[in-house]
Amino acid sequence: xxxxxxxxxxxxxxxxxxxxxxxxxxxxxxxxxxxxxxxxxxxxxxxxxxxxxxxxxxxxxxxxxxxxxxxxxxxxxxxxxxxxxxxxxxxxxxxxxxxxxxxxxxxxxxxxxxxxxxxxxxxxxxxxxxxxxxxxxxxxxxxxxxxxxxxxxxxxxxxxxxxxxxxxxxxxxxxxxxxxxxxxxxxxxxxxxxxxxxxxxxxxxxxxxxxxxxxxxxxxxxxx
Numbered sequence: 001x002x003x004x005x006x007x008x009x010x011x012x013x014x015x016x017x018x019x020x021x022x023x024x025x026x027x028x029x030x031x032x033x034x035x036x037x038x039x040x041x042x043x044x045x046x047x048x049x050x051x052x053x054x055x056x057x058x059x060x061x062x063x064x065x066x067x068x069x070x071x072x073x074x075x076x077x078x079x080x081x082x083x084x085x086x087x088x089x090x091x092x093x094x095x096x097x098x099x100x101x102x103x104x105x106x107x108x109x110x111x112x113x114x115x116x117x118x119x120x121x122x123x124x125x126x127x128x129x130x131x132x133x134x135x136x137x138x139x140x141x142x143x144x145x146x147x148x149x150x151x152x153x154x155x156x157x158x159x160x161x162x163x164x165x166x167x168x169x170x171x172x173x174x175x176x177x178x179x180x181x182x183x184x185x186x187x188x189x190x191x192x193x194x195x196x197x198x199x200x201x202x203x204x205x206x207x208x209x210x211x212x213x214x215x216x217x218x219x220x221x222x223x224x
Contacts, residue, residue, distance in 0.1 A: 008032040009121040009160070010114045012106055013062075015051030016190040017209055018125030018163055021171055023058060024178045025162045026123045034119070035062045036110055040102065041071025041079040044194030054187060065109055074100040078192065085192065085203060094133055097192065097204055103136035104145060111149045111157055123160045130167035130208065139164055168212020169219065176220070185213070 009026045013019045013035035026033045037051040048064060055062035071079035077096045078085075085097060103126065110122050126137040135141060139161070146159045163171055175184040190209045191199030199206035 004030050004121060006031055007121060008034065008117075008119045009123050010034045010036055010110055010117070010119050011060075011123040012110055012125070013037050013051050013055065014047055015054050015188060016047075016125075016205075017168075017175075017184055017188045018127070018171060018190075019051075020054055020184050020188045021175045021178065021180070022123050022125040022162055023054070023060065024180045025174070026160075027058065027060070028178065030121060033060055034117070035060045036113060037062065037064045038067045038106055038109070039064060040067045040099070043078060043081065043192060046194040046196075047189055050187075050189040050196065057183075057187070063113070065113070067105060067109060070099060070102055070105060076100070094135070095204065098134050101136075103134075103141070107145050107149065107159065111153060111155075114157065115153050115155055120156060121158050121160060123162070125163050126161055127163040127166060127171075129163075129165050129170075130212070168208055169215040172213055172216035173219075176216075 007030055009030040011019065011023050011026050011033060013023055014037060023033065023035060035051070035055045037048055039048055052062055075083055076099050077083040078099055083096055107122065107124065114120070114122060126142065128138050142159055142161055146157060149157050162174070166174060172181065175181045186197050189196050190205045192203040192205050193200040198210060201210065
Protein backbone atom coordinates (compact mmCIF):
# COMPACT_ATOMS: atom_id res chain seq x y z
CA UNK A 1 0.00 0.00 0.00
CA UNK A 2 1.47 3.33 -1.08
CA UNK A 3 1.30 6.31 1.24
CA UNK A 4 -0.63 9.44 0.33
CA UNK A 5 1.18 11.78 2.68
CA UNK A 6 0.36 14.80 0.55
CA UNK A 7 -3.36 14.04 0.40
CA UNK A 8 -6.33 13.94 2.77
CA UNK A 9 -8.89 11.23 3.50
CA UNK A 10 -12.46 11.10 4.71
CA UNK A 11 -13.26 8.06 6.87
CA UNK A 12 -16.79 6.70 7.20
CA UNK A 13 -16.75 6.33 10.95
CA UNK A 14 -19.05 4.67 13.48
CA UNK A 15 -16.70 4.23 16.44
CA UNK A 16 -16.76 0.43 16.15
CA UNK A 17 -13.86 -1.99 15.81
CA UNK A 18 -13.68 -1.88 12.03
CA UNK A 19 -14.07 1.84 11.40
CA UNK A 20 -11.73 2.73 14.28
CA UNK A 21 -9.06 0.43 12.88
CA UNK A 22 -9.61 2.09 9.49
CA UNK A 23 -9.35 5.54 11.07
CA UNK A 24 -5.91 4.78 12.48
CA UNK A 25 -4.90 3.09 9.23
CA UNK A 26 -5.84 6.29 7.41
CA UNK A 27 -3.97 8.47 9.90
CA UNK A 28 -0.86 6.46 9.10
CA UNK A 29 -1.22 6.78 5.31
CA UNK A 30 -2.68 10.25 4.71
CA UNK A 31 -1.73 13.82 5.53
CA UNK A 32 -4.99 14.76 7.23
CA UNK A 33 -7.91 12.54 8.19
CA UNK A 34 -11.54 13.52 8.72
CA UNK A 35 -14.24 11.36 10.32
CA UNK A 36 -17.82 11.30 9.06
CA UNK A 37 -20.48 9.62 11.23
CA UNK A 38 -24.12 9.00 10.36
CA UNK A 39 -27.34 8.93 12.33
CA UNK A 40 -29.74 6.69 10.48
CA UNK A 41 -32.29 5.71 13.11
CA UNK A 42 -30.06 3.03 14.60
CA UNK A 43 -31.06 1.34 17.84
CA UNK A 44 -28.92 3.45 20.15
CA UNK A 45 -27.40 6.93 20.27
CA UNK A 46 -24.29 5.60 22.03
CA UNK A 47 -22.77 4.76 18.65
CA UNK A 48 -22.54 8.40 17.60
CA UNK A 49 -21.39 9.63 20.98
CA UNK A 50 -18.69 6.97 21.15
CA UNK A 51 -17.55 7.84 17.63
CA UNK A 52 -17.28 11.48 18.67
CA UNK A 53 -15.28 10.48 21.76
CA UNK A 54 -12.80 8.37 19.77
CA UNK A 55 -12.42 11.13 17.20
CA UNK A 56 -11.53 13.49 20.04
CA UNK A 57 -9.08 10.95 21.47
CA UNK A 58 -7.37 10.66 18.08
CA UNK A 59 -7.44 14.40 17.37
CA UNK A 60 -9.58 13.85 14.26
CA UNK A 61 -12.07 16.44 12.95
CA UNK A 62 -15.53 14.93 13.31
CA UNK A 63 -18.83 15.51 11.53
CA UNK A 64 -22.26 13.92 12.03
CA UNK A 65 -24.73 13.74 9.15
CA UNK A 66 -28.43 13.01 9.57
CA UNK A 67 -29.33 10.10 7.28
CA UNK A 68 -32.42 9.06 9.24
CA UNK A 69 -34.47 8.83 6.06
CA UNK A 70 -32.94 5.34 5.76
CA UNK A 71 -34.94 4.13 8.76
CA UNK A 72 -38.19 4.91 6.96
CA UNK A 73 -37.43 3.11 3.71
CA UNK A 74 -37.23 -0.63 4.44
CA UNK A 75 -37.84 -2.73 7.58
CA UNK A 76 -34.78 -4.10 9.37
CA UNK A 77 -33.89 -4.94 12.94
CA UNK A 78 -31.29 -2.16 13.33
CA UNK A 79 -33.80 0.65 12.84
CA UNK A 80 -37.13 -1.00 13.74
CA UNK A 81 -37.38 -2.04 17.38
CA UNK A 82 -40.43 -4.19 16.64
CA UNK A 83 -38.32 -6.55 14.48
CA UNK A 84 -36.58 -9.26 16.50
CA UNK A 85 -32.91 -9.36 15.52
CA UNK A 86 -31.62 -12.45 13.74
CA UNK A 87 -28.78 -14.06 15.66
CA UNK A 88 -27.96 -16.42 12.79
CA UNK A 89 -27.95 -15.78 9.05
CA UNK A 90 -31.06 -17.35 7.49
CA UNK A 91 -30.25 -20.04 4.96
CA UNK A 92 -32.24 -18.46 2.14
CA UNK A 93 -31.86 -14.70 2.66
CA UNK A 94 -29.84 -11.92 4.26
CA UNK A 95 -30.02 -11.44 8.05
CA UNK A 96 -32.55 -8.80 9.07
CA UNK A 97 -29.69 -6.64 10.37
CA UNK A 98 -29.10 -5.77 6.71
CA UNK A 99 -30.10 -2.14 6.11
CA UNK A 100 -30.93 -1.90 2.38
CA UNK A 101 -29.19 0.96 0.62
CA UNK A 102 -27.19 2.04 3.66
CA UNK A 103 -23.64 1.74 2.33
CA UNK A 104 -24.57 3.13 -1.09
CA UNK A 105 -26.19 6.17 0.51
CA UNK A 106 -23.34 6.60 2.98
CA UNK A 107 -20.75 6.55 0.20
CA UNK A 108 -22.80 9.01 -1.85
CA UNK A 109 -23.10 11.41 1.07
CA UNK A 110 -19.42 10.98 1.92
CA UNK A 111 -18.32 11.63 -1.65
CA UNK A 112 -20.48 14.76 -1.81
CA UNK A 113 -18.89 16.11 1.39
CA UNK A 114 -15.43 15.10 0.15
CA UNK A 115 -16.10 16.92 -3.12
CA UNK A 116 -16.86 20.12 -1.20
CA UNK A 117 -13.69 19.73 0.88
CA UNK A 118 -11.45 18.91 -2.08
CA UNK A 119 -10.81 15.39 -0.78
CA UNK A 120 -10.35 12.49 -3.21
CA UNK A 121 -9.89 9.58 -0.83
CA UNK A 122 -12.69 7.80 1.04
CA UNK A 123 -12.03 5.05 3.58
CA UNK A 124 -14.63 2.51 4.68
CA UNK A 125 -14.42 -0.61 6.85
CA UNK A 126 -16.48 -3.02 4.78
CA UNK A 127 -15.21 -6.58 4.44
CA UNK A 128 -16.04 -9.49 2.18
CA UNK A 129 -13.85 -11.92 4.12
CA UNK A 130 -15.75 -12.07 7.41
CA UNK A 131 -19.17 -10.48 7.35
CA UNK A 132 -22.88 -11.26 7.61
CA UNK A 133 -23.57 -11.75 3.93
CA UNK A 134 -24.48 -8.14 3.18
CA UNK A 135 -24.32 -7.47 -0.57
CA UNK A 136 -23.06 -3.90 -0.02
CA UNK A 137 -19.91 -5.15 1.70
CA UNK A 138 -18.60 -6.90 -1.40
CA UNK A 139 -15.59 -5.75 -3.37
CA UNK A 140 -17.62 -5.75 -6.59
CA UNK A 141 -20.09 -3.31 -5.05
CA UNK A 142 -17.32 -0.97 -3.88
CA UNK A 143 -15.68 -0.96 -7.31
CA UNK A 144 -19.02 -0.26 -8.96
CA UNK A 145 -19.89 2.50 -6.50
CA UNK A 146 -16.46 4.06 -6.98
CA UNK A 147 -16.93 4.18 -10.75
CA UNK A 148 -20.45 5.58 -10.42
CA UNK A 149 -19.39 8.34 -8.02
CA UNK A 150 -16.53 9.31 -10.30
CA UNK A 151 -18.90 9.58 -13.24
CA UNK A 152 -21.61 11.37 -11.27
CA UNK A 153 -19.29 14.08 -9.96
CA UNK A 154 -16.55 14.07 -12.62
CA UNK A 155 -14.05 13.52 -9.82
CA UNK A 156 -11.45 10.78 -9.44
CA UNK A 157 -12.37 9.47 -6.01
CA UNK A 158 -10.56 6.45 -4.60
CA UNK A 159 -12.49 4.29 -2.13
CA UNK A 160 -10.08 2.45 0.17
CA UNK A 161 -11.20 -0.74 1.93
CA UNK A 162 -8.30 -1.81 4.19
CA UNK A 163 -10.35 -4.66 5.70
CA UNK A 164 -11.88 -6.07 2.51
CA UNK A 165 -9.92 -9.32 2.55
CA UNK A 166 -9.27 -9.55 6.31
CA UNK A 167 -11.33 -11.71 8.62
CA UNK A 168 -12.00 -10.48 12.16
CA UNK A 169 -8.87 -12.16 13.53
CA UNK A 170 -6.83 -10.31 10.92
CA UNK A 171 -8.57 -7.02 11.75
CA UNK A 172 -7.40 -7.43 15.36
CA UNK A 173 -3.91 -8.17 14.02
CA UNK A 174 -3.99 -4.95 11.99
CA UNK A 175 -5.05 -2.94 15.06
CA UNK A 176 -2.12 -4.45 16.91
CA UNK A 177 0.27 -3.52 14.08
CA UNK A 178 -1.07 0.04 14.18
CA UNK A 179 -0.39 0.22 17.92
CA UNK A 180 -4.05 0.63 18.92
CA UNK A 181 -5.02 -2.90 19.96
CA UNK A 182 -5.89 -2.00 23.56
CA UNK A 183 -7.77 1.12 22.53
CA UNK A 184 -9.82 -0.77 19.94
CA UNK A 185 -10.47 -3.57 22.43
CA UNK A 186 -11.59 -1.32 25.28
CA UNK A 187 -13.00 1.84 23.73
CA UNK A 188 -14.89 0.85 20.58
CA UNK A 189 -18.59 0.06 20.32
CA UNK A 190 -19.52 -2.65 17.84
CA UNK A 191 -22.51 -4.13 19.68
CA UNK A 192 -25.90 -3.72 18.02
CA UNK A 193 -27.38 -3.28 21.50
CA UNK A 194 -25.11 -0.37 22.42
CA UNK A 195 -22.79 -2.05 24.95
CA UNK A 196 -19.16 -0.87 24.89
CA UNK A 197 -16.12 -3.09 24.30
CA UNK A 198 -17.03 -6.80 24.60
CA UNK A 199 -20.67 -5.84 24.15
CA UNK A 200 -23.76 -7.86 24.96
CA UNK A 201 -22.08 -11.04 23.75
CA UNK A 202 -25.02 -12.48 21.84
CA UNK A 203 -25.88 -10.12 18.97
CA UNK A 204 -24.30 -11.00 15.60
CA UNK A 205 -21.77 -8.14 15.75
CA UNK A 206 -20.55 -9.16 19.22
CA UNK A 207 -20.25 -12.80 18.34
CA UNK A 208 -18.20 -12.04 15.24
CA UNK A 209 -15.99 -9.53 17.04
CA UNK A 210 -15.36 -11.70 20.11
CA UNK A 211 -14.62 -14.86 18.15
CA UNK A 212 -12.07 -12.95 16.08
CA UNK A 213 -10.50 -11.56 19.24
CA UNK A 214 -10.18 -14.97 20.84
CA UNK A 215 -8.69 -16.42 17.65
CA UNK A 216 -6.16 -13.60 17.47
CA UNK A 217 -5.21 -13.85 21.15
CA UNK A 218 -4.53 -17.57 20.69
CA UNK A 219 -2.40 -16.84 17.62
CA UNK A 220 -0.54 -14.03 19.36
CA UNK A 221 0.06 -16.15 22.45
CA UNK A 222 1.48 -18.96 20.35
CA UNK A 223 3.98 -16.54 18.79
CA UNK A 224 5.31 -15.23 22.13
